[in-house]
Amino acid sequence: MLKGLIKMHSRLVLLLCLAGLAGVAVATRDLSADGRGLLQTEADCKRSIDFCSTCRYAFLHGTVTKAICLSCDTGYVVAEEGRKCWCAPGYFWNTTACNPCGTDNYCAGSVSALGDAAQNACGTNKITTTDYAKSDKECVAKPGYAWADGNGSDVCPAGSYNPGYNTRDCTKCPGGLTTVANTSTSTADCKAPGGSYYLRGRAIACAQGTYKAAIANADCDECSASSPGLTTKFGEVGKLAISDCAVIKPGYGAAASQVAGAIATVICPGDTYRVGEVDYDAAGVNCTMCGTGSKTLPNVEGATSPDACLAPPGWGWNSVDGTSTECIEGEYNPGWNREACSSCGSGTITTKAKGSVSPDQCFTPAGNGNSRSADGLTLTGFVCPENTYGRGTDTFGLVDVECTKCMEHTSTVGVNATIDVSFCVADAGYGYYDGEVKLCDYAFYSSAGGRDACEYCGMGKNTTDDGTVGIQGASANTQCHNAAGWEVDDAGTGVQQCLRGYYKPTIAEVACTKCLDGTTTSLMAGAILESDCDTCRPGFGILGSVVDVTAPLCDMCTSGKYSAGYTPGGQECLTCPNPPSFSGLMVSRNGIRTPEDCVGEFVSDGATTTLEWDVIEMAPAVFTDDAAASVEDCQLACHDSALGCQYFEFRAYASAGSQCKLRLTGADIAKLAFAGEDAPATSLLFLEVKESLYTVYDAADAADATSVGATITASSSATFAAVRASCNGDLSCVGFSWNTTHWRTFAGVKWEGAIGKVRVVGETLNSWIAEPISN
Ligand SMILES: *[C@@H]1O[C@H](CO)[C@@H](O)[C@H](O)[C@H]1NC(C)=O
Ligand SMILES: *[C@@H]1O[C@H](CO)[C@@H](O)[C@H](O)[C@H]1NC(C)=O
Ligand SMILES: *[C@@H]1O[C@H](CO)[C@@H](O)[C@H](O)[C@H]1NC(C)=O
Ligand SMILES: *[C@@H]1O[C@H](CO)[C@@H](O)[C@H](O)[C@H]1NC(C)=O
Numbered sequence: 001m002l003k004g005l006i007k008m009h010s011r012l013v014l015l016l017c018l019a020g021l022a023g024v025a026v027a028t029r030d031l032s033a034d035g036r037g038l039l040q041t042e043a044d045c046k047r048s049i050d051f052c053s054t055c056r057y058a059f060l061h062g063t064v065t066k067a068i069c070l071s072c073d074t075g076y077v078v079a080e081e082g083r084k085c086w087c088a089p090g091y092f093w094n095t096t097a098c099n100p101c102g103t104d105n106y107c108a109g110s111v112s113a114l115g116d117a118a119q120n121a122c123g124t125n126k127i128t129t130t131d132y133a134k135s136d137k138e139c140v141a142k143p144g145y146a147w148a149d150g151n152g153s154d155v156c157p158a159g160s161y162n163p164g165y166n167t168r169d170c171t172k173c174p175g176g177l178t179t180v181a182n183t184s185t186s187t188a189d190c191k192a193p194g195g196s197y198y199l200r201g202r203a204i205a206c207a208q209g210t211y212k213a214a215i216a217n218a219d220c221d222e223c224s225a226s227s228p229g230l231t232t233k234f235g236e237v238g239k240l241a242i243s244d245c246a247v248i249k250p251g252y253g254a255a256a257s258q259v260a261g262a263i264a265t266v267i268c269p270g271d272t273y274r275v276g277e278v279d280y281d282a283a284g285v286n287c288t289m290c291g292t293g294s295k296t297l298p299n300v301e302g303a304t305s306p307d308a309c310l311a312p313p314g315w316g317w318n319s320v321d322g323t324s325t326e327c328i329e330g331e332y333n334p335g336w337n338r339e340a341c342s343s344c345g346s347g348t349i350t351t352k353a354k355g356s357v358s359p360d361q362c363f364t365p366a367g368n369g370n371s372r373s374a375d376g377l378t379l380t381g382f383v384c385p386e387n388t389y390g391r392g393t394d395t396f397g398l399v400d401v402e403c404t405k406c407m408e409h410t411s412t413v414g415v416n417a418t419i420d421v422s423f424c425v426a427d428a429g430y431g432y433y434d435g436e437v438k439l440c441d442y443a444f445y446s447s448a449g450g451r452d453a454c455e456y457c458g459m460g461k462n463t464t465d466d467g468t469v470g471i472q473g474a475s476a477n478t479q480c481h482n483a484a485g486w487e488v489d490d491a492g493t494g495v496q497q498c499l500r501g502y503y504k505p506t507i508a509e510v511a512c513t514k515c516l517d518g519t520t521t522s523l524m525a526g527a528i529l530e531s532d533c534d535t536c537r538p539g540f541g542i543l544g545s546v547v548d549v550t551a552p553l554c555d556m557c558t559s560g561k562y563s564a565g566y567t568p569g570g571q572e573c574l575t576c577p578n579p580p581s582f583s584g585l586m587v588s589r590n591g592i593r594t595p596e597d598c599v600g601e602f603v604s605d606g607a608t609t610t611l612e613w614d615v616i617e618m619a620p621a622v623f624t625d626d627a628a629a630s631v632e633d634c635q636l637a638c639h640d641s642a643l644g645c646q647y648f649e650f651r652a653y654a655s656a657g658s659q660c661k662l663r664l665t666g667a668d669i670a671k672l673a674f675a676g677e678d679a680p681a682t683s684l685l686f687l688e689v690k691e692s693l694y695t696v697y698d699a700a701d702a703a704d705a706t707s708v709g710a711t712i713t714a715s716s717s718a719t720f721a722a723v724r725a726s727c728n729g730d731l732s733c734v735g736f737s738w739n740t741t742h743w744r745t746f747a748g749v750k751w752e753g754a755i756g757k758v759r760v761v762g763e764t765l766n767s768w769i770a771e772p773i774s775n
C-alpha cells in the first residue's frame with residue numbers, strides 16, 4: 001500500500017520521508033526520555049495504522065500491546081484513541097485516500113469512519129476561498145453572483161454587481177448607473193445607461209438636444225453633430241437615439257420627406273427667420289422670408305424671430321406689415337433698425353437720390369439757405385431770395401446754411417438762388433474796391449450791375465450834372481466832362497491843363513480863360529479860378545503899392561526896369577542895377593524879366609547923337625591899343641580902364657600892332673553912313689545882335705586880318721536885314737561883318753563880366769525882338 005502511495009505521489013512521499021527522518025531522530029530521544037512508550041519509525045507506524053506518520057507502542061503490563069498513533073499524515077486526524085487516522089475536516093475520502101476538499105465544495109471530514117468523509121458541493125454559483133473548506137459556511141458567492149442558501153445563488157442582474165467571495169446579495173449600481181451585462185463584479189462595471197451620461201458616480205439624463213444609445217461613461221451625442229438644426233423635444237431628456245433628434249431648432253428649416261434619424265437641416269438664410277422648435281414635418285419645415293424689402297443684418301443666418309427683420313440702410317420700416325421701402329429723395333435712414341425714413345427737413349433740403357442712409361447725405365442745394373424750427377429739430381430749405389446769396393456748392397448734412405445779404409448798395413437784380421457773392425452787383429454810381437462797395441468818387445462813374453471798380457472818366461475829367469459842381473456817384477460816362485482847370489488840348493482830341501495865366505472854373509468842354517492883361521497864375525498850370533490869376537507876369541509889375549493880392553493890376557516894366565514876375569499879389573518892377581565900374585544910365589527893352597537884360601546906355605562921346613548899336617562901325621582907328629596879349633588880359637584891361645572902356649576887341653591883326661584894342665570913351669564913334677537894307681559902301685563889323693549887348697569874342701583866324709570869330713555863313717547877296725535875322729536866329733552867332741563884297745556871320749566866345757553898352761534909340765532897344773505881349 002505504501003509502495004502505491006509513493007508511486008502515485010512521489011513528491012509528497014519524498015517530503016514525508018525527509019520529515020520522517022528528522023522526526024525519527026528527535027522523537028526517539030524524546031520518547032525515550034519521557035518513557036511513555038517507544039517511538040516507532042513511520043514505516044512501522046503505517047504498518048500498524050494507515051496514514052499514521054508518528055506513533056508509539058503502548059505498553060500494557062510491560063508488554064507491547066499495540067501502536068498508538070500520535071499524528072497522521074496531512075489531511076488526516078488521529079481518531080479512535082490513536083488507533084485510526086481519519087480524514088481531517090476539509091478533506092474527503094475518495095475511496096483510497098483523503099484528498100483536499102477542493103474549491104466549490106466543503107468537507108466536514110470523517111465523522112464515524114474514514115470513508116464517510118464526504119465532499120459536499122457549495123451550491124450553484126458558489127465557491128470557497130480554499131481547497132480545505134470544512135463547512136458550508138465557507139461557501140461564498142462567486143463574483144458576479146448573489147449569495148443565497150443552497151442552490152439559490154443567481155447571477156447579479158444588469159444594474160448590479162457583486163465582487164464575490166462573500167455572502168451578500170448583489171449590490172445595485174449607484175446613482176442610476178447600470179451594467180452592460182449580468183454577473184458584474186465591480187462598481188467599476190456600473191456605467192451610465194443609455195440616455196444618460198456619467199457624472200461623479202451618477203447617471204445624468206442626456207439633456208435636450210442630446211442622446212446616447214450605449215451603456216457607457218461617454219458623453220451624450222449632440223443632435224447637432226448630425227445636423228446643426230436638430231434637437232430633441234423640448235422638456236424631454238434622456239433620449240437614446242438619433243431618431244429622437246426630430247425637432248428642428250429655431251432659425252433652421254428642413255426639406256420635406258426626410259426620415260427621422262437622418263434629417264438634414266438648413267440654416268435659415270439671410271433675410272429669413274424661423275421661430276421656435278417644431279417637430280419635423282414631412283411636408284418640410286420652412287424658414288419665413290422677412291417682409292418685402294426688409295432684411296436681416298449682413299452675414300446673419302439662422303434668425304429665430306421676425307424681430308431679426310430690419311429695414312436695411314436707406315430703407316424705411318413699415319410697422320404695419322413689416323415691409324421696408326427705399327427712402328425717397330429727401331429722406332434717409334441709417335438702417336438696421338425699425339424706423340421709418342427720416343425726412344431731411346422740408347423745403348428745398350433734400351438728398352441726391354433715393355436710398356440715403358445718413359443725414360450727411362441731406363443737402364441744402366447751392367444757392368439755397370435753410371432755417372431751423374423753433375425746437376431746433378427741423379430744417380426748412382428755401383431758395384435764397386433776392387439780394388441775398390447762398391453757397392456755391394451743395395452743403396451736405398443737417399447744418400445751418402444762411403443766405404447772406406448782399407452788401408449795402410449791391411443787389412442781385414431780381415435773381416433768386418444765387419450761389420455766391422458775385423451775384424451781388426453794385427447799384428448805379430457804386431463800384432467794388434477790394435471787396436468793399438463804395439460810392440464812385442469824382443471823375444468816376446459806374447452803371448448798375450457791375451462788380452468792378454467805378455470807371456475813371458480819364459485824366460482831366462470830372463463828373464457833373466450841371467457843368468459847375470462836381471458830383472460823386474455818377475452812373476454814366478456822359479456825366480464825365482472836362483474838369484475845372486482843364487480844357488481841350490491843341491490837337492482837339494485830349495485834354496490839357498489850363499496853361500499858366502489861364503483858368504477854368506467850370507466842368508465843361510470850354511476853353512480856359514486868360515488872366516487879365518499883365519497878370520498870370522502862381523500855378524504852373526491848371527488854374528481853376530479867376531482869383532488864381534494872382535501874380536504879375538514876368539516883365540510886368542504893379543503900379544504903386546499892392547492893393548489886392550488876389551486881383552493885381554500889372555503893367556509892363558519900362559526901360560531900365562525888370563520884373564521876374566510870379567510874386568504872389570504882384571510886385572513893382574525893379575530898377576536895373578549898375579554893374580561895377582559903370583555909373584551911366586541903365587537901360588533895357590520894355591518888359592524884361594531879369595537884370596541880365598539891363599544894359600548900360602552907350603554914349604557917344606560928347607555927342608548928343610545916339611547911335612544904334614547894331615550899326616556901330618568897329619573900325620580899328622577908334623581903338624586904343626593895349627599890351628594885353630590874351631583875350632582875358634584884354635578884357636581885364638577894358639574893365640579896369642580909368643578912362644572908361646566901352647568895349648574891347650581881341651583880334652589877330654597881323655600887321656597892326658597890338659591885338660588888344662580898347663574902345664575908350666572920348667573917341668567919337670561915327671554913325672554908320674548907311675541906313676536901310678542895302679549893303680554899306682565900306683566894310684563894317686556888326687556886333688552881338690541877339691542879346692542886346694556886345695561883350696567880347698575870340699579872334700578866329702590870325703591869318704585873315706579881316707575875319708572876326710569863326711565864320712558861320714558867308715553870303716554876297718543878302719540884305720542887311722536878312723543877315724541880321726540870320727544871326728539872330730543862330731544861337732552861336734555873336735555878330736556879323738561886311739567886307740564890301742560878302743556878308744559873314746560869325747561865332748565867338750562871350751566873356752562873363754565884360755561891360756556891354758548899347759545905345760537906346762527912341763523907346764526901343766533891340767527892336768526886332770518882340771516885347772512881351774501884355775494880354
Ligand atoms: C484517491 O486518492 C489518491 C491520492 O490522491 C489516489 O492515488 C487514488 O488514485 C485515488 N483513488 C480514486 C479511486 O480516485
Ligand atoms: C441575466 O439574468 C437574468 C435573470 O437574472 C436572465 O433572465 C438573463 O437571461 C440573463 N442574461 C444573460 C445575458 O445571461
Ligand atoms: C415648404 O416650402 C416648399 C417649397 O416652397 C413647399 O413645397 C412646401 O409645401 C413648404 N412646406 C410647408 C410646410 O409649408
Ligand atoms: C424770386 O423769388 C420771389 C419770391 O419768391 C419771386 O417773386 C420772384 O419772381 C423770383 N424771381 C425769380 C427771378 O425767380
Ligand SMILES: *[C@@H]1O[C@H](CO)[C@@H](O)[C@H](O)[C@H]1NC(C)=O
Pocket residue numbers: 442443461462463468469470471483484
Ligand atoms: C471834381 O469836383 C469836385 C467838386 O467840385 C472837386 O472836389 C474835385 O476835386 C474834382 N475832381 C477832379 C478830378 O477835378
Ligand SMILES: *[C@@H]1O[C@H](CO)[C@@H](O)[C@H](O)[C@H]1NC(C)=O
Pocket residue numbers: 714739740741742
Ligand atoms: C570878302 O570876303 C570874301 C569871303 O571870305 C572874299 O572872297 C572876298 O575876297 C573878300 N573881299 C574883300 C574885298 O576882301
Ligand SMILES: CC(=O)N[C@H]1CO[C@H](CO)[C@@H](O)[C@@H]1O
Pocket residue numbers: 123150151
Ligand atoms: C439542497 C439542494 O437542492 N441540493 C441540490 C443542488 O443541486 C445538485 C445538482 O443538481 C443536487 O444534486 C442537490 O441535491
